[in-house]
Amino acid sequence: MAGRIFLKGNEAIAHGALAAGCKCFFGYPITPQNDIPEFMSSAICKAGGQFVQAESEVAAANMLLGAAAAGVRAMTSSSSPGMSLKQEAISYMAGSDLPGVIVNINRGGPGLGDIGPSQGDYFQSVKGGGHGDYRTLVLAPATCQEAYDLTRLAFDLAYTYRNPVLILGDAILGQMKEPVTPAKPRKENPKEAQDWCLTGAKGRPTRLLKSLFLDDGALAGQNLRLKAKYEKMKAEIRYEAFACDDAELVVVAFGTIGRIAKSAVRALRAKGRKVGLFRPITLFPFPSAALAALAAKGKRFLTIEHNLGQMVEDVRLAVLPAADSDFFSVLPGNMPIPDDFEKPILASLKGAAKKTGAPGKATKKAAKPTPAKAAAATKKTPAAAKIRGKAAPTAKKPAAKGKKG
């Protein structure tokens, strides 16, 4: 096995895709995800695959649909405004049971927003995103290694469930450089998708991949089949629980914000405060049962997000009525550092924070710390870390299967 390589999060995703046997990549420029199509434009061709710079994100996502129909591992990537355009194809893919991997390196919004980090696309990612009643699996990496590992996993999940899988990162993850330990490239499974994909009807009945169901009861049947599939996906729930066992207050945060919050939690632990971190790795399906179990033990919760409060709704749904969750908001355009989170965590620990939470002000002084600085703050592997759920975000132990709460 090759040694560690020094990669940006965006590149780690691209490397992960190649290691997973991705054969087609369809891209379109948008900041801050450009490293992915730029890297893929040559790398995937060297690997014997195909790169297309599409005319739009709409077209790129529909190309993904086409490659998926042909049963070939394929990916597209974008950032928030582009993700809005991809939703049409994602809905059709969900409705037609087509697998594919879609990467969103979240930037600020709404509208053109900015090009900095944000978690404003949480709702769009986990509640469907396009039209109709559907869900996509959503994986939220917090480190470059996890970005690499979860991208590999995303392809397996897409083909296991015949469903689109989203990787939800942000501008911090995409632009941050870290060492990544690569995995052995996947051995191709010649049987994958062969019982449903389109190859030309040679010596077998024709196949049809569609999302149109006009006959009486047909669409209801398809909706119920999809529902059953989403239920099965609960077997894939992954999360990181750090110092939660004896914690009085559990901080809930995902992605890079989860990682920054972990540093704050570690610092407060060092000061003897009983706080823990719960970091959902699968945002859909959401680790509701694991949170409910913590709530049943009498823990209090504080959700921290890089938005005005989106995941906090899912946290509350999970922990109510045994508990509720406070909320602390970091606004897009700001780069938080661990120190910014200590005050709100202590306030929640005292039970003093308002339930709705106010947008964080502490970020002003943090002006513009580099992503590297924020990452460095979380660099050490904590002895007290307890990884539950499937994904251990360390290089050595990728994706151990975890508890389904």
Place this chain on the structure above:
Amino acid sequence: MSEKIVFQKPESVYDRATHYCPGCHHGTIHRLVGEILDEMKLREKTILVSSIGCSVFLYNYLEVDAVEAPHGRAPAVATGVKRARMDKFVFTYQGDGDLASIGMAEIMHAANRGERISVVFVNNTVYGMTGGQMAPTTMEGQKTTTCPSGRCPESHGLPIRMAEIIASLGGVAFCARTAVDTVKNLNQTKKAIRRAFEVQTAGTGFGFVEVLSTCPTNWRMTPLKANERIAAEMIPYFPLGVFKDADAEVCA
């Protein structure tokens, strides 16, 4: 006494009645496509990308593998299919609302990239399935449900001539406009679709055929009157012919 078969359905066409209105040309064009798939022995390596509109149900009539594309996106979906499986035969079948309005970006760029796909474009100057609204190809003065007084160029522009536009793009190997209103034109259409398929199998480039077609229901005409309208009104504005044939001498 032996029987002599003089007429048969192509192997690539299912033996079933279509949902199309009387006098609609879709059924005729479907059959031509089926005949060519048979003659070129392509049926078992074909992947059809169907579009949105009346012809979304093409997969009920052609016995080939098929995937349903969102409205206008068939050329993008076909790009994905073809790039994933370069050895397969991939074609789209699209109407004028689908291809020349909502799907304008996808058709232009697939053609310009020279994707090795073929496109059958059926132009009947109206949105058929949704009930006869104005299309980008609706003729000047033609009445539709969204231009009840007739298409007015001052507010709606002039009908778009797709074949001429597509022919101007670099990646296109074959581009023609035909009709199926007469036996002669029908034969020309078959030849053109065959060439649009051949440039794909030869790996030369993008193949495109625009077929002028009727929509008697939404034109509020009898099938006969609708058929007559092709020559009387459409062909003068949408001239028939081959606009590009990159290597006619090679494949002729």
